[in-house]
Amino acid sequence: MMSGFSGHGFRPYTAVMVVPTGVGAAIGGYAGDALPAARVVASVVDRLITHPNVMNGAQLYWPLPNALYVEGYGLDQFAAGRWGLRPVHRNRIGLVLDAAIEDDLRGRHIQAAEATRATLGLDLRDYVITDAPLGVTLRQAESGATWGTLERPDSLLRAAEKAIAAGADAIAVVARFPDDEDEADVETLQNYRLGQGVDLVAGAEAVISHLVVRRFGVPCAHAPALSPLPLDPLVSPKAAAEEIGYTFLPCVLAGLSRAPQFVTRGDRGAGDMWADQVDAIVVPASACGGGAVLSLSRTHTLVIAVADNTTTLNVPLTALGGSPVTVASYLEAVGVIAAHRAGVHPQALTPQVPHLAPWITPRTASVLPQNTP
Template structure:
């Protein structure tokens, strides 16, 4: 059973000594799939949690005793379903991701950062297209990221009409022919998977799945045929069409992103393979305020399906448990993590919490606004580096990489005296 709920934690106790993740797990019965701090009062944190009864326990600090020197890694997180003004639409955080990638050996980015249906922009080859559950394990020190030369991708298509299946196969063949992606197997399910939108109390979107076993059975068929990355494309139910139209006018969070995250979290947790979800057919029959949609959502609206970007992104997606015989080009873990970049108003998620506990710099971007108000003050993160925009964040990353103390490049410069 997949459940979305809210829990309240005493603020002082939950934030003491970097124990928030443990406090969330304890209050949720230890079956936590995904969580984030959504609201705060002077005394309490309100945490929105997705739990799953069949969750696999994560490895215990599997990466903390291994070091891979010489690699500088930056994590750029754009949370989904909370209305990020940059990255909350259709791949509109791709330019800033490519910018930040120029200041690191590797930039880890969650899929929705660059996903834009037909228009994915992975300009920098050092961007690691990494699903949210793998990012959580990486930040916790529970998994390493094994960077492959290329993955062998399997695709799951939810049971649908013949015309839609034909559209999907045309997209698959186009990605194979144009991008050189190895998509070796496709499974069309006989039953519905049943992904559904769910709006939390914070007005952020998550989701649930009616028939996860249908999804898992399809995964097992693909894995038995030798795939090591899984793309999923399904229809989404309970889609609030009025608010979805407002999203394309730039005024509302994307209601699909939350359920997409849950689907990929389920697959990666169960099978330890990179995964990503795409809408089967993008919604077009909407009562839009403008015939030309907001530029940030135009990539999705101009594409018939959301699938192409996922297939292209998974081509080099990192593995957390590579199968025997995998060809791996490089390996990194949390010891390589130089900084985490996030919107300044949503610092209550796994990456920021674990980064603070490990003394890893968190760069908070004020310009990337969200519907949340969970900032450095709420989370009592005194060492957060706040910047106005991603251009400034890139400068901070270059300074950190080159060992330049940030105080030395700002004015006035404090004079030390005897």
């Protein structure tokens, strides 16, 4: 917590940071490459609410003590005011492994989970293997955004239910994703590795976690199981975090270990967080059609749209009737947040401050003489 809001008469300043999954975001569309922006935003607010796509960097992660790691569906429910967030000291994590994962690859993921117990001290329950292969398929829309389907969502939900019955408070899912054999998919993957394309697996990952959170109301995040790729010295630094090991699981387990629990209004507690406490939300300027952005844009929340975080979408908030503050970069967004938190109008930080003028309502304007200035 920052000391500026520790005195009487002030409430914590809360910001939400969203980078949609699978839309080719220039920042946050690769392997944890939005995490530096999240670190800076977190440094100027009391509480940052964000989601796995922002925080996950395969085997790399960065613990932010004032950040809340919230799955996308749960974040939408929170922003709509249906669910609250209850901070926790720790979660007991249940690990669900797709039956389609080969023995050697499954062993690598189990070793990664065991390493987080021994090295990070995380609380993991015994793992559950699904009773059928989940059958992940990957798709790409004409816009370039990615999505996917599961042939056996029932098997995923049964495994998650077993893990919860065994005492898990949060669920980590590892599903076997198809290796890129189609020529178009190979090209998409290569462009992604070079820092020039869309993450083909990201959209399907969101489908998996949404299913679990929607059914059980517990934190969930997903890590894909993929065959290791051959070394390529041209891999972009933005994608390099996914090249350094056999699994993307460590960041997921670290995030879930302290992910807030979801609560409903009937179970409201003194320390819970609700949408009406959110002061600002930061989002790519071209990707404002998500549930969290739309819900919060209808409230007092300041919407900050970042122009240089381009995506494959073209959904500005202005086209949906909203009025964001558009900034060029996350550096500028941080400045707007700092000013907002300090109660300083951004115009006061510019060379020219305009004069005040009389407010004219549409009704007043209709009865004024035509030559009225």
